[in-house]
Amino acid sequence: SQELEQSPQSLIVQEGKNLTINCTSSKTLYGLYWYKQKYGEGLIFLMMLQKGGEEKSHEKITAKLDEKKQQSSLHITASQPSHAGIYLCGADITLTGGGNKLTFGTGTQLKVEL
Amino acid sequence: DADVTQTPRNRITKTGKRIMLECSQTKGHDRMYWYRQDPGLGLRLIYYSFDVKDINKGEISDGYSVSRQAQAKFSLSLESAIPNQTALYFCATSDLTGADGYQETQYFGPGTRLLVL
Numbered sequence: 001s002q003e004l005e006q007s008p009q010s011l012i013v014q015e016g017k018n019l020t021i022n023c024t025s026s027k028t029l030y031g032l033y034w035y036k037q038k039y040g041e042g043l044i045f046l047m048m049l050q051k052g053g054e055e056k057s058h059e060k061i062t063a064k065l066d067e068k069k070q071q072s073s074l075h076i077t078a079s080q081p082s083h084a085g086i087y088l089c090g091a092d093i094t095l096t097g098g099g100n101k102l103t104f105g106t107g108t109q110l111k112v113e114l
Numbered sequence: 115d116a117d118v119t120q121t122p123r124n125r126i127t128k129t130g131k132r133i134m135l136e137c138s139q140t141k142g143h144d145r146m147y148w149y150r151q152d153p154g155l156g157l158r159l160i161y162y163s164f165d166v167k168d169i170n171k172g173e174i175s176d177g178y179s180v181s182r183q184a185q186a187k188f189s190l191s192l193e194s195a196i197p198n199q200t201a202l203y204f205c206a207t208s209d210l211t212g213a214d215g216y217q218e219t220q221y222f223g224p225g226t227r228l229l230v231l
Contacts, residue, residue: 004156033219042118042204043222088156090220102147102206102220104157 003027004091006105013079014113021074021108023089031092032072033102034063038085046074076110084112117141118223120205126229127195135190135226137205145208146188147220148172148180150201157204163188195230202227 005024013019023032031050035043047056049065049072056063060077076083086109090102118139127133137146148160149172159172161180169182177199181189192199205223 035222042224043206045219045221048219090157102157102159106154106156 003103004089004105006087006089006108008108009106010109010111012111012113015080016078019076019079019110021087021110023072023074023105025070025091027070029065029069029072029091032065032069033090033092034072034074035088035090036085037088037107043088079110079112081112081114084110086110118205118207118221120203120223120226122226123224124227126231128231129194129196131195133192133195133228135192135203135205135228137188137190137223139186139188139205139207139221139223141207141209141221142185143207143209143221144185146182147206147208148178148188148190149204149206150174150199151204151225152201160190160203192228192230195228197230200228200230 003025007022011019031048033048034046036046037043046061047058047063049056049063052067052069054065062075063072065072072089074087086107088107089105121136144165147162149157150160151157158174160174160178161172163169163182166182166185169180179191179193203226206220208220
């Protein structure tokens with residue numbers, strides 16, 4: 001079953017506009033990762049959140065993890081064409097026998113129009 | 115040079131054929147993973163390896179096998195390819211960081227696009 005829900009599934013915004021992508025889990029998140037994927041390319045690590053209420057920024061992208069650690073949002077300010085791509089949230093899931101794996105949301109496809 | 119490389123980048127094969135996807139990393143990480151990505155299903159874990167002698171099945175390992183030839187190399191094989199194995203395959207590596215050894219950021223290769231006819 002899908003453990004992470006992302007919304008919206010796709011988004012088209014005009015250049016310069018702000019946008020928010022959400023990632024929601026039914027379980028407590030002990031590590032929440034945001035990745036960006038461009039068509040035909042691998043996943044690029046953006047940032048990782050671990051603590052309730054934590055917020056991190058990278059250039060014009062800000063990600064937050066809520067206090068209950070069950071929801072994260074990714075906010076892009078003044079979007080640019082270079083922001084276009086698929087944004088994926090991933091969460092640490094403890095593996096039987098130790099260690100962690102990442103489980104991913106289905107992704108949000110972002111298009112930025114000129 | 116890329117830290118995580120995958121070969122081939124694209125592959126077309128026929129049902130029943132055996133194929134191998136290769137992954138190499140120069141990050142010096144012990145942990146390596148194989149995922150597949152399908153539209154609407156996100157990324158799903160196929161196999162993972164915490165070191166050369168430690169290989170584990172992920173959530174969708176049926177029809178796949180892996181080989182960890184060295185710390186830097188992790189290969190994924192489809193013993194007898196079938197059309198529903200058409201997908202984008204990603205290799206990833208990670209290492210535990212942080213004071214408590216908990217933080218684990220995974221670094222991904224560029225992907226291999228596989229089409230099974």
